[in-house]
Amino acid sequence: MSQTTNEMKDLERQLVLARANMRADQEKLEQLAAASKPKVMAVGIGGAGCNIISWVKQEGVTGGRLISVNTDANHLSISEADRRILIGEKTCKGLGCGGYPKVGEQAMNESIKDVFAEIELSNITFLVAGLGGGTGTGGIVELARQLRKKFENDQTPRLVVGVATLPFKIETARMEAAKDAIQQLKQYCDTVVIIDNDRLNHLAGNLPFQQALGVANTTIGKFVKGVTETITSASLINLDYADLRAIMHEAGLASIGIGTGKDDGKVEHAVERAINERLLDVEDITKARGVLIHIAGGEDMTLEEVHSGGDLIKRYMPPNTKIIWGAKVDPNLKGKASVMVVITGVDSAFLKEQKKKGRFKLPW
Ligand SMILES: Nc1nc2c(ncn2[C@@H]2O[C@H](COP(=O)(O)OP(=O)(O)OP(=O)(O)O)[C@@H](O)[C@H]2O)c(=O)[nH]1
Ligand SMILES: [Mg+2]
Structure with missing residues (x-):
């Protein structure tokens, strides 16, 4: 065998080795990228929360997991999500909270382990509810409070974002409970995004009640879907978790x-x-x-x-x-x-x- 042939063989061997190393590096990079992707979860609580999650589920969202939580078994059964959890079975017997936030709080407390089991690995958690009823109002505050306690001394980067609607003006009696819930949410969440149902309805052209709710659900759904996808999938200009945290960590109210x-x-x-x-x-x-x-x-x-x-x-x-x-x-x-x-x-x-x-x- 001539010297040139030997050299050629040697080169080929080196090339094969280099390719194998590159493949291993590539796999390692992909594994690292998958592991470092933030886990995003959205939890809808109560009737409005579940309706908003259903909208996102129907539209489809890449990179996020959708969870619906309600005390009302009937409504939960027609909601769409990756996981549905009936909370407060003992407290509410699957019949809802009848507009009492205190009962919603109790129901969330009763089932907190089931809810935690779904969301404890989450880096960004959206808590979504319409304020003014029982399950959403009491449940979102209680879940936020318990999450704050659970994540307190945790090394994993976390962001908890409350997303809540204010009742319509015609629902006067519900406004006090809603305001009270917002004050508490501000303490327990990093950011609380508030959507005023009335203002939204006005901008959409004063629609009939059912249609106005539909517009609200679409808007809030778009927000959850938009932020989730911007963080988890490649876009034209990318936002990452650190960017989001910079403006949302301990940031109070948001519009x-x-x-x-x-x-x-x-x-x-x-x-x-x-x-x-x-x-x-x-x-x-x-x-x-x-x-x-x-x-x-x-x-x-x-x-x-x-x-x-x-x-x-x-x-x-x-x-x-x-x-x-x-x-x-x-x-x-x-x-x-x-x-x-x-x-x-x-x-x-x-x-x-x-x-x-x-x-x-x-x-x-
Ligand atoms: N955006 C939006 N808001 C809604 C919808 N349904 C109700 N709301 C608003 O949310 C508030 C709370 O309503 P629900 O979510 O139905 O109440 P809940 O949390 O299930 O409470 P209980 O039924 O008493 O257990 C209402 O006062 C409305 O202002 C909806 O589909 N979309
Ligand atoms: Mg309900």
Whole structure:
């Protein structure tokens, strides 16, 4: 055998070895990427919470697990989720809480182990409920309280985000309980995103009650789906868990806004709308802790348009506000753009004003 042939064989051997090493590295990288992906779970509590989770389940969400929790067996049986849990069987006999938050709290307490078993590995947990009834109001506060206690001395990075709707104005009697729940949620969650059902209905054109609920469910569902997918799957511009934590960790109240735009300047129009049509009346957005902006557009959306949308937000906020953003191409949005803005660390004039009225009201 000539010397050149030997050298060639040697080279080939080295090449085979190098390829095998690269494959091993690749596998290791993929394993690491899978293990470091944050686990996202969304728990819907009570009738409204379960309806919102059903919407997300029907739409489909990549990278998140959906759990529905209710004291009402009938309603739970028609809800869609990856896992459904009937809570407070002893307390409520599968019949709901009849509007009493205290009973909802008790029911959650009774079944806390079953709920924990589903969500204890979660890095980002969304707790979703419509405030004003029994199960959602009492249950979301109790679950948030217990989670805070459980995660207190834990090394794993966690984020607990409450997402709650305020009752419609016509449901006057329910507002006090809802406000009370918000004050407590603020203590136990990192961020509490509040959606005022009335404000949303007004923006949607004062729809009949059932349709208004549908719009609320779609909006909240889009928020949960949007944040989950931005964090767990590759997008045009990626947001990661650390980004999200920077604006949502211990951030108090948050308001979301959603806007759409089309044709020329679609992203900028959508951003303008999202920032001006917020679903909670916020006192002063320039005092916000942070802003998350998520832009989705058709295949025709250019990177330049995305950047100008991001720049526009900066003009609304003081220079030290933390602004994070993600963008995604959605082939269904040809010629259009859809923008979601989440503003954290805000105060609501509406919530404050209601509180004052309650405090100074005399019983005679
Ligand atoms: N967004 C939205 N809000 C809803 C929906 N259904 C009810 N709500 C609102 O949420 C509040 C609570 O209603 P539910 O979720 O049905 O009450 P619950 O938590 O199941 O309480 P109980 O039935 O008393 O155990 C209501 O006062 C409404 O303002 C819904 O499908 N979507
Ligand atoms: Mg119910």
